[in-house]
Amino acid sequence: MSRPLRIEPLTAEGFAPFGEVIETADRDWYPINNGSTQRYHALARVETGPADGAAIISIFRARRLDYPLTIAMLERHPHGSQAFVPLRGEPFLVVVAPPAAVPDAGAIRVFRTDGRQGINYQAGVWHHPVLALRDEDEFLIVDRAGSLPNCDEFFFAAAECPTLAL
Ligand SMILES: NC(=O)N[C@@H](O)C(=O)O
Numbered sequence: 088m089s090r091p092l093r094i095e096p097l098t099a100e101g102f103a104p105f106g107e108v109i110e111t112a113d114r115d116w117y118p119i120n121n122g123s124t125q126r127y128h129a130l131a132r133v134e135t136g137p138a139d140g141a142a143i144i145s146i147f148r149a150r151r152l153d154y155p156l157t158i159a160m161l162e163r164h165p166h167g168s169q170a171f172v173p174l175r176g177e178p179f180l181v182v183v184a185p186p187a188a189v190p191d192a193g194a195i196r197v198f199r200t201d202g203r204q205g206i207n208y209q210a211g212v213w214h215h216p217v218l219a220l221r222d223e224d225e226f227l228i229v230d231r232a233g234s235l236p237n238c239d240e241f242f243f244a245a246a247e248c249p250t251l252a253l
């Protein structure tokens with residue numbers, strides 16, 4: 088049985104080594120549209136990397152995986168950031184490891200969002216593919232399109248795979 092992972096509530100401070108939290112709670116805003124709208128400006132930056140990189144917007148509709156979940160792999164996008172914004176107000180799980188040549192299974196951290204928070208992975212941050220906590224959950228995605236390959240996958244040795252229980 089590999090090491091069980093602890094689930095932390097998502098905070099901007101806790102997630103700072105991996106990217107930004109996209110939220111309005113306790114964030115600054117300024118009035119626009121003649122005062123009818125509050126702009127929470129530049130909560131995260133979109134990285135599109137070299138060459139012909141461009142920011143695109145997609146929607147992911149994700150199935151809930153079965154738990155306990157074996158974290159067999161992580162991936163990273165070396166040339167661009169990747170943002171996930173929940174469209175159904177549901178919490179989801181974020182599994183990350185610090186940028187490195189290969190991910191350190193011992194350095195994996197798990198965060199649970201509050202249903203209103205989104206996240207933006209900075210380029211190169213190791214993460215697990217999206218982990219919805221309800222079936223057919225939907226996310227708005229802002230990430231990079233371009234001609235360069237932009238998804239490295241790393242598979243842990245079987246004995247090294249951590250386990251994620253809810
Ligand atoms: N592959 C893909 O577009 N999705 C992953 O990058 C993910 O983080 O879910």
Ligand code: NI
Nearest residue numbers: 162164169216
């Ligand atoms: Ni990804």
